[in-house]
Amino acid sequence: xxxxxxxxxxxxxxARLVLPKADASSAVAASxxxxxxxxxxxxxxxxxxxxxxxxxLIISLPAIRLIKGEYLILLTLAFQLGGEQILSVWExxxxxxxxxxxxxxxxxxxxxxxxxxxxxxxxxxxxxxxxTIIVILISWxxxxxxxxxxxxxxxxxxxxLPSLGKNPIRPELLTFGITAAIAGGIGAFFAYSQxxxxxxNFSLDLSILVISVVVLGGTGNIAGTIVGAIILGGLxxxxxxxxxxxxxxWQRVIYGAALVLMxxxxxxxxxxxxxxxxxxxxxxxxxxxxxxxxxxxxxxxxFTNKRSSSPEENLSEVLVIEDIKKSFGGLSAVGGASxxxxxxxxxxxxxxxxxxxTTIFNMITGTLSCDSGSIKLRGRELTGxxxxxxxxxxxxxxxxxxxxxxxxxxxxxxxVAVPNQPGEKIFNLILHPLKSRKAEKSVNQxxxxxxxxxxxxxxxxxxxxxxxxxxxxxxxxxxxxxxxxDVLLLDEPTSGVDPGSVNLVxxxxxxxxxxxxxxxxxxxxxxxxxxxxxxxxxLDQGVVIAEGTVAELVSSAELTxxxxxx
Amino acid sequence: MNFELLxxxxxxxxxxxxxxxxxxxxxxxxxxTSKIFHLANAIPFAxxxxxxxxxxxxxxxxxxxxxxxxxxxxVVFGLLILFLGYFPVMRRNxxxxxxxxxxxxxxxxxxxxxxxxxxxxxxPLRTYNSxxxxxxxxxxxxxxxxxxxxxxxxxxxxxxxxxxxIAVVVFVKRTRSGxxxxxxxxxxxxxxxxxxxRKRVYILVFxxxxxxxxxxxxxxxxxxxxxxxxxxxxxxxxxxxxxFGGIGSLVGTAFGGLVLGLLSSLSSLYLPVNxxxxxxxxxxxxxxxxxxxxxxxKASV
Numbered sequence: 001x002x003x004x005x006x007x008x009x010x011x012x013x014x015a016r017l018v019l020p021k022a023d024a025s026s027a028v029a030a031s032x033x034x035x036x037x038x039x040x041x042x043x044x045x046x047x048x049x050x051x052x053x054x055x056x057l058i059i060s061l062p063a064i065r066l067i068k069g070e071y072l073i074l075l076t077l078a079f080q081l082g083g084e085q086i087l088s089v090w091e092x093x094x095x096x097x098x099x100x101x102x103x104x105x106x107x108x109x110x111x112x113x114x115x116x117x118x119x120x121x122x123x124x125x126x127x128x129x130x131x132t133i134i135v136i137l138i139s140w141x142x143x144x145x146x147x148x149x150x151x152x153x154x155x156x157x158x159x160x161l162p163s164l165g166k167n168p169i170r171p172e173l174l175t176f177g178i179t180a181a182i183a184g185g186i187g188a189f190f191a192y193s194q195x196x197x198x199x200x201n202f203s204l205d206l207s208i209l210v211i212s213v214v215v216l217g218g219t220g221n222i223a224g225t226i227v228g229a230i231i232l233g234g235l236x237x238x239x240x241x242x243x244x245x246x247x248x249x250w251q252r253v254i255y256g257a258a259l260v261l262m263x264x265x266x267x268x269x270x271x272x273x274x275x276x277x278x279x280x281x282x283x284x285x286x287x288x289x290x291x292x293x294x295x296x297x298x299x300x301x302x303f304t305n306k307r308s309s310s311p312e313e314n315l316s317e318v319l320v321i322e323d324i325k326k327s328f329g330g331l332s333a334v335g336g337a338s339x340x341x342x343x344x345x346x347x348x349x350x351x352x353x354x355x356x357x358t359t360i361f362n363m364i365t366g367t368l369s370c371d372s373g374s375i376k377l378r379g380r381e382l383t384g385x386x387x388x389x390x391x392x393x394x395x396x397x398x399x400x401x402x403x404x405x406x407x408x409x410x411x412x413x414x415x416v417a418v419p420n421q422p423g424e425k426i427f428n429l430i431l432h433p434l435k436s437r438k439a440e441k442s443v444n445q446x447x448x449x450x451x452x453x454x455x456x457x458x459x460x461x462x463x464x465x466x467x468x469x470x471x472x473x474x475x476x477x478x479x480x481x482x483x484x485x486d487v488l489l490l491d492e493p494t495s496g497v498d499p500g501s502v503n504l505v506x507x508x509x510x511x512x513x514x515x516x517x518x519x520x521x522x523x524x525x526x527x528x529x530x531x532x533x534x535x536x537x538x539l540d541q542g543v544v545i546a547e548g549t550v551a552e553l554v555s556s557a558e559l560t561x562x563x564x565x566x
Numbered sequence: 567m568n569f570e571l572l573x574x575x576x577x578x579x580x581x582x583x584x585x586x587x588x589x590x591x592x593x594x595x596x597x598x599t600s601k602i603f604h605l606a607n608a609i610p611f612a613x614x615x616x617x618x619x620x621x622x623x624x625x626x627x628x629x630x631x632x633x634x635x636x637x638x639x640x641v642v643f644g645l646l647i648l649f650l651g652y653f654p655v656m657r658r659n660x661x662x663x664x665x666x667x668x669x670x671x672x673x674x675x676x677x678x679x680x681x682x683x684x685x686x687x688x689x690p691l692r693t694y695n696s697x698x699x700x701x702x703x704x705x706x707x708x709x710x711x712x713x714x715x716x717x718x719x720x721x722x723x724x725x726x727x728x729x730x731x732i733a734v735v736v737f738v739k740r741t742r743s744g745x746x747x748x749x750x751x752x753x754x755x756x757x758x759x760x761x762x763x764r765k766r767v768y769i770l771v772f773x774x775x776x777x778x779x780x781x782x783x784x785x786x787x788x789x790x791x792x793x794x795x796x797x798x799x800x801x802x803x804x805x806x807x808x809x810f811g812g813i814g815s816l817v818g819t820a821f822g823g824l825v826l827g828l829l830s831s832l833s834s835l836y837l838p839v840n841x842x843x844x845x846x847x848x849x850x851x852x853x854x855x856x857x858x859x860x861x862x863x864k865a866s867v
Contacts, residue, residue, distance in 0.1 A: 059851075062851065062854040071809075073603050074806075074809055077802065078806060079851075081799070081802055081847065082847030082851075085840075085843045089844070204798070205674070208673075211667070211670065249681045250678070252674050253674075253675045253678045253679055253682070255671070255675070256672060256676070256678070257671065257675055258671070259668070259671030259674070260651055260668050260672060263655050263665075263671070264668070267661075267664050
């Protein structure tokens with residue numbers, strides 16, 4: 001919502017820098033406000049971009065604590081309106097309500113891009129086209145990079161990224177900063193081309209126009225935005241021809257109506273996200289031995305989850321949970337549960353609805369804080385740590401729903417989980433493009449291998465939304481595998497899966513054990529637990545009632561009654 | 567410290583703050599219940615003002631009937647937005663963002679429609695007097711007592727705003743329909759499970775919210791003029807009051823509005839008057855940084 005004001009910050013910063021110094025020409029100095037530092041346009045543009053970037057980071061400060069949609073709308077809206085006010089009262093910077101004039105036009109060598117002459121206007125239009133193409137290429141490159149994959153994952157589900165060991169705040173802030181910087185840079189060129197401008201040029205209306213363009217064309221893809229821009233941009237001269245000056249309000253009415261109709265009729269926009277993704281021929285993993293033996297596993301190479309080894313590395317009990325408690329208001333959800341997970345085994349948490357099973361998962365992974373008690377991974381205390389750090393120590397979880405981004409390919413959904421990808425840092429993308437590209441190949445190979453373990457490698461290049469729910473569940477498990485964590489928590493891996501696919505899930509989970517993973521699962525299907533689990537823990541009302549092998553628990557009449565009723 | 571100036575600015579702050587509180591409760595009622603970021607609350611605001619001006623000039627209605635007609639228009643337009651804009655999107659299970667974008671579209675289109683129909687000029691509120699001439703509808707008298715002055719409209723703003731705010735709060739707390747609003751807000755699933763009709767509650771809150779926005783629109787029209795762009799900046803002040811005071815509590819919102827008004831007015835002791843909108847935005851920014859739940863909000867966002 002604040003795009004217009006950021007655009008304005010870039011424009012006025014550049015204008016102030018390139019305007020001639022106060023003493024340079026008496027005519028300019030006499031007007032009082034139209035002086036500046038007399039810089040060359042190139043460094044001025046760079047500074048304008050930098051200033052806008054920093055301004056964007058400052059306004060996103062409160063957003064770090066509140067990554068919630070409506071707050072972001074409010075914050076950026078408030079910043080837009082507050083920013084407009086600041087621009088119009090800060091006379092030293094913007095010249096107040098009357099703005100600045102006399103900004104020298106762009107010059108490259110002896111060629112002047114002055115829009116006062118026709119030749120200059122054409123040159124300028126050409127320059128803008130070049131800049132637009134550069135911006136599109138940069139955005140496209142970022143979108144297709146591992147960094148872009150992170151962003152798409154965040155958009156698909158804000159809460160997912162921490163559970164994959166990645167902190168979502170940095171990429172979000174960076175993206176906001178980068179888009180602001182682009183707006184600021186364009187603002188600088190706007191200043192050079194117009195020669196004069198007023199703060200009113202950067203009002204909320206402009207921000208809304210930008211939003212209309214994106215929404216009309218289709219969010220989440222650049223092609224849609226370009227189409228939206230051409231349609232809405234082309235509307236203006238046409239209406240001006242037909243209606244004269246009265247065209248301006250009509251133009252706004254049409255923007256507004258288009259926005260409303262679009263949301264009602266075709267919310268995804270003219271070109272929905274993923275519509276243009278090419279479906280490549282499935283390329284089944286070559287280097288990967290489908291009959292995997294337990295010792296070998298997946299070759300993570302440089303991308304291992306680098307964990308510091310602790311002295312208790314060889315303990316048979318990998319995760320020890322002692323007397324953890326959690327209550328919501330006065331209601332106790334987990335009332336002092338203690339159990340442990342044994343290395344390389346599958347442990348099942350069973351019990352009736354509301355027994356606190358999922359709550360315990362949330363507590364282990366740090367999504368919920370413990371009221372008391374301790375959770376130790378190989379002797380290391382986890383309570384109080386943020387989710388993404390716990391994941392980096394080696395605990396990953398799945399959710400009852402699959403939480404895949406439906407508009408991304410299966411491969412991308414899994415690849416995002418691979419740890420330590422150099423291409424996720426913009427710094428690396430710019431400075432080490434070759435290294436990033438090479439790494440990306442290995443990352444994709446790892447993701448493909450993980451899919452192969454679960455037997456769904458042939459779907460790698462499909463969009464997730466074209467997969468059956470059973471296959472989606474398998475992909476979600478493959479994503480867990482790609483985190484390279486050794487403790488995997490599965491929340492109801494078979495819920496919602498058709499009976500035919502349940503066997504595939506069972507096979508998949510047992511392969512996790514073959515790979516040496518320590519698995520803990522919450523499951524309602526006794527049949528499933530019987531076939532898989534080495535050990536079962538029966539929970540009721542947030543405490544452990546019994547534990548033992550599945551056979552032992554099932555044979556206990558008392559527990560059967562608790563679970564199934566009479 | 568100039569005591570006289572301080573006292574005068576405090577009174578101006580209370581007037582402004584009461585108006586902010588009214589706007590805040592208008593938006594807060596809708597936002598709390600439906601979670602829609604109802605930017606288009608600006609439409610009933612403008613519809614109220616234009617409704618009164620138009621009915622007085624064209625239908626020759628006397629002042630109070632014209633004002634009532636304005637309020638009717640506010641409610642009608644508020645409900646039109648709900649039925650033609652939000653309900654169709656909800657029926658398609660549209661996300662909150664889609665609803666916001668609908669709101670945004672309406673907010674862009676409506677003032678421009680007003681401009682096409684009524685022209686760009688500002689229209690004062692005028693009624694026909696006994697001689698059959700159009701004249702200013704309202705004598706905005708100034709009361710002075712020593713160094714303090716206050717206008718009739720300012721007095722009315724304080725009284726009407728707080729009477730309406732208290733009425734709404736009591737309605738929500740004490741009546742059956744009011745409690746269904748709270749139920750839907752705090753636990754939508756449970757509320758629908760016990761038979762509360764979501765649609766009916768939405769209609770109720772949109773009618774109430776639009777009514778309050780219409781009242782605010784009438785004040786601005788009576789004090790200044792009706793103009794196509796009259797509503798948006800005031801509507802946004804309403805949002806800020808909600809987030810500043812604390813979402814989830816109408817009383818918090820009302821006090822948030824009052825505090826904002828005082829801050830904005832008293833800041834002119836130290837800053838030029840045209841900085842006061844910046845003070846409002848800066849206060850919001852700071853509150854969100856240090857107390858995300860708002861000044862009077864309960865913990866946990």
